[in-house]
Amino acid sequence: MYQTVDDVDWENWDPVTVATLMFVIRDGKILLIHKKRGFGKGKINGPGGKLEPGETPLECAIRETQEELCITPTGVEYAGELHFQFTDNNSIHGFVYTATGYEGEPTETDEADPIWCSIDELPFEHMWEDDPTWFPHMLEGRRFSGRYIFDDDRMLDAVIDLD
Numbered sequence: 001m002y003q004t005v006d007d008v009d010w011e012n013w014d015p016v017t018v019a020t021l022m023f024v025i026r027d028g029k030i031l032l033i034h035k036k037r038g039f040g041k042g043k044i045n046g047p048g049g050k051l052e053p054g055e056t057p058l059e060c061a062i063r064e065t066q067e068e069l070c071i072t073p074t075g076v077e078y079a080g081e082l083h084f085q086f087t088d089n090n091s092i093h094g095f096v097y098t099a100t101g102y103e104g105e106p107t108e109t110d111e112a113d114p115i116w117c118s119i120d121e122l123p124f125e126h127m128w129e130d131d132p133t134w135f136p137h138m139l140e141g142r143r144f145s146g147r148y149i150f151d152d153d154r155m156l157d158a159v160i161d162l163d
Contacts, residue, residue, distance in 0.1 A: 005149055007149070008147070013083070014091075017091070019092055019093070020060045020064060020095045021045065022046055022047050022061040022062070023098050024071075024073055025099070025119065025139065026100055028118060030119050030122070030139075031046075031069070031114060032115045032117055033046065033112035033114060035111070038111070043153075044126045047112060048064045048094075049067075058095075058097065061073075061076070061095065067109070068112040069109065069112060070107040071102040072103045073102050074099060074102055075100030076098070078143075079143065080137070081094065081145045082146045082148065084130075084150055085148070085150070086151070088152075129154065129155035130148050130150075130158060133158050133160050134146050142162055144163070146159070146161075147160075
């Protein structure tokens with residue numbers, strides 16, 4: 001069973017899922033969602049989800065944002081990567097993107113409620129436990145790569161590398 005980041009052979013790691021997150025950041029605020037169903041239900045996060053066959057991570061991040069919030073992000077940039085190994089052998093390789101704007105109006109869907117938060121008052125107590133380890137770097141525009149061990153939704157270990 002995985003307990004620490006060192007327990008994983010990251011060079012040969014083959015994640016079960018590849019997924020994305022997208023964060024619109026402007027005017028000192030960040031657009032988050034309250035997840036209403038699926039993986040992470042009840043948590044506050046960014047819009048995102050699993051890659052579909054033939055899709056790039058960037059295409060996935062844009063599509064998921066369109067589906068979950070009815071907006072199309074603009075000024076999109078790659079921010080970093082997240083590597084999650086769960087003790088039940090689930091694993092996720094996540095690609096994180098930021099956007100400086102969007103077209104449309106953030107709208108509640110059956111998947112998500114949009115929430116604008118001040119970047120100085122993020123609701124970490126309602127977010128995944130790893131978020132405080134990489135969010136500050138994302139908000140500063142620093143590229144990051146995080147490796148995490150989770151037991152269900154409890155973080156057991158973390159290592160973050162900065163570019």
